[in-house]
Amino acid sequence: MRYSSLLFKSGIIILVLSIVSFAGLNCLTTTDSGSSGKVFNAPSNLRATVISPTLVNLTWVDNSNSEIRFEIWRNIYNENPTFTQIATLGANVISYSDTTVIEGKGYSYVVYAYNAAGNRVDATASYCVTVLWVEIATGNMYNIGRATNGTLWFWGYEYGRTGAVTIGEPYMIGTSTNWKQIVCGLNNYRVGLKTDNTLWSWWWNDYSQLGLGDSTDRSSPTKVGIDTNWSALAAGYAHTVALKTDGTLWSWGYNEYGQLGNNTYDFKTVPTQITGTTWSAIAAGAYHTVALSTTGAATTLWA
Numbered sequence: 001m002r003y004s005s006l007l008f009k010s011g012i013i014i015l016v017l018s019i020v021s022f023a024g025l026n027c028l029t030t031t032d033s034g035s036s037g038k039v040f041n042a043p044s045n046l047r048a049t050v051i052s053p054t055l056v057n058l059t060w061v062d063n064s065n066s067e068i069r070f071e072i073w074r075n076i077y078n079e080n081p082t083f084t085q086i087a088t089l090g091a092n093v094i095s096y097s098d099t100t101v102i103e104g105k106g107y108s109y110v111v112y113a114y115n116a117a118g119n120r121v122d123a124t125a126s127y128c129v130t131v132l133w134v135e136i137a138t139g140n141m142y143n144i145g146r147a148t149n150g151t152l153w154f155w156g157y158e159y160g161r162t163g164a165v166t167i168g169e170p171y172m173i174g175t176s177t178n179w180k181q182i183v184c185g186l187n188n189y190r191v192g193l194k195t196d197n198t199l200w201s202w203w204w205n206d207y208s209q210l211g212l213g214d215s216t217d218r219s220s221p222t223k224v225g226i227d228t229n230w231s232a233l234a235a236g237y238a239h240t241v242a243l244k245t246d247g248t249l250w251s252w253g254y255n256e257y258g259q260l261g262n263n264t265y266d267f268k269t270v271p272t273q274i275t276g277t278t279w280s281a282i283a284a285g286a287y288h289t290v291a292l293s294t295t296g297a298a299t300t301l302w303a
Helices: none
Strands: 003-009 010-018 026-030 044-052 056-062 065-078 078-088 095-098 106-115 125-127 133-138 141-145 152-160 163-172 179-185 191-192 199-203 218-223 230-235 237-243 249-252 267-276 279-284 289-293 298-301
Touching: 044 106, 044 125, 056 106, 056 125, 065 279, 065 289, 078 095, 106 163, 125 163, 141 289, 152 279, 179 230, 179 289, 237 279, 237 289
Parallel strands: 230 279
Antiparallel strands: 003 010, 026 044, 026 125, 044 056, 056 095, 065 078, 065 106, 106 125, 133 141, 141 152, 152 163, 179 191, 191 199, 199 218, 230 237, 237 249, 249 267, 279 289, 289 298
């Protein structure tokens, strides 16, 4: 976990930090309550929990007995940075359900407490994305999540050729809503499968691990060939293996240790079929590949 953003509003510093869970995105944030010099204590430990893509539950700790109301404010992250008020609640309330969220959006929440004199204490903040996760792929200090609505989301340490940036909140990759599988190679590349059984790859391509016939990087998902019968993927350090719906096995990329299984040490720039039996399952380590035959009677390993 890390602090992901530093917001300034009405002279108040709000620190935002997010926590990812597999079932959804639960976000826990704390703030410097700044109670010193304040007339009453700020609420704290605001948590935004995604119950469904259209329902976010907020809970917090009430640290004062003198507030007369709470206000809930919200913005749409990376879309509308201006916070707007969405609810006014009475005293001693410690939860709120937001039913006005839209699936696939990122929201930041703030809770303010007021006393009878009109004083407002420091706010707490929390961030969440209104999606539920069905698959998480991990790369080299980053993650890519696939949501129930078929979208892909990135967060973590993003490597670029000229530097790197830390992205603390998930952001959506492109606009496609039909992703079926995602894998991440250790050499900072990604390969994805869509519901139409097409194959896509992007990012680093030092060893032609993207399968696009060259060693040029791609900054966004790029279709690999024209085939529409891919069924499963696996990625190593810089080599990729894939199954087709007909049970054939294909590999490409880095091959210094024979991990492509083609009886050579030659790199392959495009998907190349591995001769032999019909295959049912694949897995890849950094420099080796494992495949299972459809009969279940033979497991082949090469490294």
